[in-house]
Amino acid sequence: MQNFKIWLLIFVATLLAYGSSLRYGFSQDDWYFLLISRASNFGDVLNFFNPFVQFGFAFFRPLGTQLYYYLFQDKSVAMHVFMLLVQSFNGFLVMRLVERLKVKSPVPLMVGILYAISSVHFLSLYYIAATQQLLAASFSLLSLIFFLERKYRISAILFVIALLSKETAIVVPAIAFVLLLVNKLKPTLKAFVPYTLLSVVYLLMRLTTSSSVQSEYHLSFGPSILTNIRWYYLFAANFPEQLVSYGLPRMGINLTQFITDFGASAWIIMISSLIALFVLIRLIQTRRWLYMLWFVIALGPVILLRDHLYPHYLDLALIPFLLLLTQDLKLKTQYYIFAIYALTALFSIQFSQLHHWTTGRADMAERSLSGLDWKEICTHDSVIFVGEGKRPLELSYALSLANGPRVICNKPALQVYYGNTILQDAFAVQIDKVFD
Numbered sequence: 001m002q003n004f005k006i007w008l009l010i011f012v013a014t015l016l017a018y019g020s021s022l023r024y025g026f027s028q029d030d031w032y033f034l035l036i037s038r039a040s041n042f043g044d045v046l047n048f049f050n051p052f053v054q055f056g057f058a059f060f061r062p063l064g065t066q067l068y069y070y071l072f073q074d075k076s077v078a079m080h081v082f083m084l085l086v087q088s089f090n091g092f093l094v095m096r097l098v099e100r101l102k103v104k105s106p107v108p109l110m111v112g113i114l115y116a117i118s119s120v121h122f123l124s125l126y127y128i129a130a131t132q133q134l135l136a137a138s139f140s141l142l143s144l145i146f147f148l149e150r151k152y153r154i155s156a157i158l159f160v161i162a163l164l165s166k167e168t169a170i171v172v173p174a175i176a177f178v179l180l181l182v183n184k185l186k187p188t189l190k191a192f193v194p195y196t197l198l199s200v201v202y203l204l205m206r207l208t209t210s211s212s213v214q215s216e217y218h219l220s221f222g223p224s225i226l227t228n229i230r231w232y233y234l235f236a237a238n239f240p241e242q243l244v245s246y247g248l249p250r251m252g253i254n255l256t257q258f259i260t261d262f263g264a265s266a267w268i269i270m271i272s273s274l275i276a277l278f279v280l281i282r283l284i285q286t287r288r289w290l291y292m293l294w295f296v297i298a299l300g301p302v303i304l305l306r307d308h309l310y311p312h313y314l315d316l317a318l319i320p321f322l323l324l325l326t327q328d329l330k331l332k333t334q335y336y337i338f339a340i341y342a343l344t345a346l347f348s349i350q351f352s353q354l355h356h357w358t359t360g361r362a363d364m365a366e367r368s369l370s371g372l373d374w375k376e377i378c379t380h381d382s383v384i385f386v387g388e389g390k391r392p393l394e395l396s397y398a399l400s401l402a403n404g405p406r407v408i409c410n411k412p413a414l415q416v417y418y419g420n421t422i423l424q425d426a427f428a429v430q431i432d433k434v435f436d
Contacts, residue, residue, distance in 0.1 A: 006095070006109065010116050011088035017117035017349055018084060019126045024362040025076040025369075029129040030069075031403035032057075035412070037069035045070065048165070051209040060206060064132025064165035074407075079128050086134045087125060091116030093141035094319055100148045101182055103327060110338050111322045118341075119238045119348035120311040120318055127358040130312060136166035140175075147176045147191070148183070156194035163202055168301045168313065172327040173199060175316060178294045224306040232299055235311035236321040237276035238268065238344040240351050244309050263353055271344050275325070278337075282324045291320035320346055364398040367434045369408070378409035380427040384417040387431040392418035395431055 026034070036057055039045045048054045048066035049354065057065070072079045095112030103111075124130045139162035146155040155176075162169035173195035180187050230251055231244060246254040259266040283292060298317035314321075325341065326334050353359050377383055383405065385392055395418060399405060402416035415426065422428045 001169050003092075006112075007088060007092045010091040010113055011093075012087070012376070013113050013202065014084055014088040014091065014116045017346055018087065018121070020353060021083070021126045022080045022360060024080070024126055026074075026128060026364050026404075027358065027365040027398050028127075028400050030076075030127075031131055031400040031407050033065050033069045034074065034407045037066045045277055051205055058210070059167065060209065061132050061166050062160065062164055064135045065129075066136070068131060071086075075376065079131065080125075083125055083128070083131050083134060086131070086138055087121060088116055090134065090137050090141060090315075093138065093145065097141055097145050097148075097319070098323065100145060101179065101323075103200055103323065104395065106331075106334070107323070109325050110326050110334065111319065114322050114326075114338065114341055114345070115318055117345050117349075118318055118322075119240065119345045119352065120235050120237075120314040120358065122241070122312070122349055122352045123310055123358060124312040124315075126356070126362075132166040133168070133315060136162050136169045139165060140160075140169045140172050140316060143172050144176055144179060148179060150191070151403040152191055152194050156198055158381055159195060160198055160202075162430050163198075167206065170199065170202070171298055171316065173301045174297045174300070175294060178290055178297060180339060182290050182294075215412060224332060225303055228303050228309065229296065229299070229412070231309050232303075232317065233295075233321075234272065235274055236295075236314055236318055237272045238341070238348040239269065239272045239276075240348050240355075241311050242352070242355050243269070243307075262355075263350075268344060268347050271340065272348070275341060279321060279324045286324070286328060288320075288324060291324055294320040361398040364395060364434065365404065367429070368395060368399065371434050372429060372431070377405065377427065377429055378411065378414075379412075381413070382415035382417075382423075382426040383429055384419060384426040385424045385431045386419060386422055387435070388420070391431060391435055392420065394435065398431045 011301055015030050019322070037048075045067070048062040048070070051060050059065075068079075091112045094115040095108045100109040121134075124133045139158045143155045143158035145164060146152075146158060159169065159172050162172060173192060176195065177192070180191075227247075231247075234243070235241070243253065243258060246258045248254050255266075256268060258269065260405070283289075295304070295317045297318075298315075299313060302313045303312075322341075326337055329337065385395055387395070401418075402414065405416045406412050406414045417423060417426055
């Protein structure tokens, strides 16, 4: 009963922070995932987990993608409710993990709540396609908790489930090693045999079945690694993702332009800067370098992706940051820090809701669903969405090119085009009213 009350508290906090996500429907990759998640029989469902069956998807995330969309179908609100439940559960798991690191109360509960409401999860909760990140975090946290309890077989099974959600979970064994060092325990071969064998098998399977991905996923070595670590560190302090577009050479940030563009909203930069500075000072004072190692290792799968910077990759790296923020302080100071971080997180979430691409594209997709005559559109075999300027391009992002219309019309062979001029053999759909 006590556990339920604690989870309920974290759920209420999560709902206050991210409850507005319930109003956003499908957009962008959601349409593609809906298309590749169709199954006419149980065999098709099992094939979701067959890495040698290609669906045109460059990644192997059957649990976090195909099965997830198959089970929920087109119920976007139910999916958002599920996402909020998973996020609150993750906050509860973070609390339990911190408890197993022998951290004194009330830090575990504080870290659990702050983790649940941190703005780093904005994309994971407002963009349905990013649920895979939430699920990977859930099973990764469970795996780490059981590992610290020396239940290595259960931990290994949960590790596999995390990998089936998203490949970023591959860092779990390395984090487990760091956690043993944090607890001043000696790592043993017995503890890591299951993790090691499963990691090798998984990597071999992915190497033999992987396909090409977009250029933004290609690795970039050199100074960009430090730049990426800097960005993720700032994200952990509730800097909004939009700040990346104001980056300057040599790790600079054009704050003047950011303030000019967003005015009073830029106060979040000042408060978040103080949080980041405070954590850095705490790191130097306490010399908890294992926490910083944990932070970097957790970002291992994405740290080299210069053109693919998203705060939600901090799901496992955020925990040591929050520990540095709250641990070993006087109780009164802890409450002040808790309140400041929570308020900054709420403001950053609100800021992103107004300015982030995922909410804008979800709104655009919703306007196209309600504003266009889909009954007429779906009677044709070939359609072109026509509008002024860059409007067709913007709509193509929101509807994932042909994927959205094909899902809406339930016509996988529908030919879809976007442009400024009418094609002779395609039914023309005027889209300007979607933007007016």
